[in-house]
Amino acid sequence: ILAIAPKLKLITFDGDMTLYGDGKDFEQDSELVKLLVKLLEFDFNVCVVTAAGYPGDAQRYEQRLSGLLKGFEKTLQRCINDMKLPCTILRKSRAVGIVPQPNVKIFREQLDECVLSTQHSLISYLQSSSGKQHSLPFCAFNGGSDVWVDIGNKLIGVRILQNFLGATPAETLHVGDQ
Secondary structure: OOOOHHHOOEEEEOOEOOOEOOOOOOOOOOHHHHHHHHHHHOOOEEEEOOOOOOOOOOHHHHHHHHHHHHHHHHHHHHHHHHHOOOEEEEEOOOEEEEEEOOOOOOOHHHHHHHHHHHHHHHHHHHHOOOHHHHOOOEEEEEOOOOEEEEEOOHHHHHHHHHHHHOOOHHHEEEEOOO
16 A cells, blocks of 8 residues: 555445455454554545445335346346255345355355356346346445345445545555455
């Protein structure tokens, strides 16, 4: 970081699996918290940009995107069936994912295959004539123990921060994500 420090204004971090464990929080006495505070002392803007969402009322958004989410859901169900994964599909307002049944560990390679299959299906759809009408950012990712497909992605958040802070892409560093 110090090598590019003269040009750096904004440092963003992914949360889960970068700053803390999957689904966990910062520990109060974490050494990492002290290091992040040090970055702030050097006058860097430090932000956590995470895909974790705790929405309020997203009913209209859910209605508009339900067809697309159902398409993701079908692809993930095909992955579960083809690989005989002991998983459940979980639907959120702007995402769909697969989570393993209790006390079951899914291999990283199986999770990656689900991500790649879903990305392939989505890219094929977005390149079709009907898909070109719905050009939406998306993010399909291996969460370490689960797989999620979100409508939207962290780049949107990073760009908003850049605009707010007056930082260009060359002045921005994002740390994390698989």
